[in-house]
Amino acid sequence: MSKKIFLSGxxxxxxxxxxxxxxxxxxxxxxxxxxxxxxxxxxYHALHxxxxxxxxxxxxxxxxxxxxxxxxxPKKVTFFKQSDISEHxxxxxxFDTITTMPFLMRAHAFKDAEAKNKExxxxxxxxxxxxxxxxxxxxxxxxxxxxDQKQHVEIARDIAEKFNHIYGETFKxxxxxxxxxxAIVPGTDGRKMSKSYGxxxxxxxxxxxIKKAVMSIVTDSGEGIxxxxxxxxxxxxxxxxxxxxxxxxTGKYKELKELLIEDLEKFIAPLRxxxxxxEKDIPKALAILKAGGEKAQKVASKKMEEVREKIxxxx
Numbered sequence: 001m002s003k004k005i006f007l008s009g010x011x012x013x014x015x016x017x018x019x020x021x022x023x024x025x026x027x028x029x030x031x032x033x034x035x036x037x038x039x040x041x042x043x044y045h046a047l048h049x050x051x052x053x054x055x056x057x058x059x060x061x062x063x064x065x066x067x068x069x070x071x072x073x074p075k076k077v078t079f080f081k082q083s084d085i086s087e088h089x090x091x092x093x094x095f096d097t098i099t100t101m102p103f104l105m106r107a108h109a110f111k112d113a114e115a116k117n118k119e120x121x122x123x124x125x126x127x128x129x130x131x132x133x134x135x136x137x138x139x140x141x142x143x144x145x146x147x148d149q150k151q152h153v154e155i156a157r158d159i160a161e162k163f164n165h166i167y168g169e170t171f172k173x174x175x176x177x178x179x180x181x182x183a184i185v186p187g188t189d190g191r192k193m194s195k196s197y198g199x200x201x202x203x204x205x206x207x208x209x210i211k212k213a214v215m216s217i218v219t220d221s222g223e224g225i226x227x228x229x230x231x232x233x234x235x236x237x238x239x240x241x242x243x244x245x246x247x248x249x250t251g252k253y254k255e256l257k258e259l260l261i262e263d264l265e266k267f268i269a270p271l272r273x274x275x276x277x278x279e280k281d282i283p284k285a286l287a288i289l290k291a292g293g294e295k296a297q298k299v300a301s302k303k304m305e306e307v308r309e310k311i312x313x314x315x
Contacts, residue, residue, distance in 0.1 A: 006035040006177065007140035009042040009082065009131075012059035013050065016066055017200035018264075019185035019193030022235050025203075027144060027179050029071045037077035038138045038296065039067065041289075044082050044089070044130065048123055064285050069204070069275035080292040082134065087300035091133035092126075094307060095159050098166060099129055103158070108151055132156035135174055137300045142177040150176045167310040185235065186228045188217045201232070204272045207265055214261045224250045229260055236263045 008028050016025065028039060041063050043056065050056050060081065072079060082088055104110065107128045113120045128151075135143055135156045143153045153176035160171035184192060187199025194200070201213045219226040225246050233242055233256075249255050278285050308314040 003034070003036045004141040005038065005139060006031050006142050006144060007038040007040075007135055007138050007174075008144055009040045009045070009134055010063060010067075011042045011046040012056065012063045013046055014059060014195055015062065016203045017193055017195065018203055018232070018235070018268075019187070019200065021070065021203050022185055024144075024146070024179070025067070025070055028067075028077075031144060032073055032076040035142070038140065039072065039077050039079050040134070040296070041079075041081045042134070045127060048121070048127065061282065061285070064289055065275055065278045066203070068278050068285060068288070069271050074288045074292060078292045078295050079289060080296040081289060084293040085137075085297055085300050087137055087297075087304045088130065088133050090304060091137060091307065092130040094311065095129045095132055095163070096126070098162050099159060103155075104128060107155065108148075128152060128155045129159065132159045136160050136171045137303050138296070139172045139299075139303070140174045141172070143174050144177040144179055147178055150178060170306060170310055186231050188213055188228075190218050190228050201264065203268065204275050205264075205268055206272070207269075210264045210268065211261050214257050214264065217257065219253050226253050226256060229253070229256055233260050233263065236267055 006028075008024075010025075028037070031037060041060055043060055046056065046059070050059070064079075067079065068074075104125060107125075109127065110120065110125055113124055131152050132155060135153070136159070143156075145153060153174060157173045160173055164170055187193035187197055188201070189197065189199040191197055191199060202209060205213070214229075214232075217226070217228050217232070219229065230242065230246060245259070246256065305314070
C-alpha cells in the first residue's frame with residue numbers, strides 16, 4: 001500500500017532561526033519517514049516582499065542548503081523550486097477564472113493589508129489562488145500548517161470543489177495537518193522569535209553569535225527562574241532535566257544562560273558543520289534541486305494535461 005502524500009512550501013526569505021526550526025522545519029523532516037513528500041521553494045510567493053534579484057538568488061540557494069543540512073532526504077522528499085514548474089502559474093490562471101473577488105477578500109493577508117491601509121498589489125490579493133495551484137497539482141493528502149495558516153488549505157479545498165463541480169472530479173481535497181506540537185519560540189526580547197523583530201538565534205549560528213544572542217535574552221529579576229531562557233532551553237532538554245537545575249540555580253541568571261549557550265552549541269554545531277559541507281559543493285546541491293524539479297514536473301504535467309482536457313482547450 002502506497003504512503004500518503006504531504007506537501008509544504010517555504011519562502012526564500014533569509015536566514016532561518018531556531019524558531020523556524022522548532023516551529024515547522026523539524027516537523028517536515030520528521031514527516032518524511034511516514035509520508036511521501038513534496039517540499040518546494042516558493043520563490044514566486046516571495047516576490048511580494050523581495051524585489052532584489054541578487055538577494056533572491058542567494059536566498060534560494062540558502063534555503064536549499066538549510067533543508068539539506070537539517071536532514072531533508074531527497075530520496076524521500078521531492079524538493080524543487082516553484083518557478084521551475086510553469087504549471088503552477090498556468091493552473092493559478094485557470095483557477096482565477098472560477099474564483100470571485102468577494103471570496104478572496106476573506107483571505108487574512110488581504111484583510112490585514114486593507115486594515116493597515118496598505119497599497120495592495122494584485123499578487124497579494126491573488127496569492128491564495130497560486131497557493132491552491134501549488135497544493136492541488138500534486139494531490140497531497142495533507143498539508144502541514146500552523147493553526148494560523150489553516151485558511152490557506154481551506155481556500156485550496158474550496159477552489160478544488162468548485163472546479164470539480166464545474167468540470168468533473170479532478171482534484172483530491174487535501175486536509176490541513178495542524179501541527180499541534182508546533183513550538184512558539186520566544187525571542188531574546190520575550191516576543192515571538194521573528195526576523196522582523198530582530199530577536200532571533202540563527203539556526204546555523206557560530207558560537208560567538210549564540211553567546212551574544214543568549215546573553216541578550218531579557219530576564220525579569222523578580223521571577224527567580226528566567227522564563228524566556230527556560231522556554232528556549234526546554235526545546236533542547238525535557239522539563240524533568242531542567243527543573244532541578246533551574247531550581248538549584250534560582251536567581252543565577254548568568255549561570256543559566258551559560259548552560260543554555262553550551263546546550264545550543266551542542267545542538268547547532270552538527271547542523272552548522274553539515275551545512276558547510278553542502279556549501280562546499282553548490283553544484284551538487286543544485287543538482288538535487290534540479291532532479292527534484294524534473295520529478296515534480298512529470299507529476300504537474302500529467303495533472304495539467306487532465307485539466308486542459310477537462311476545460312476543453314486540448315485538441
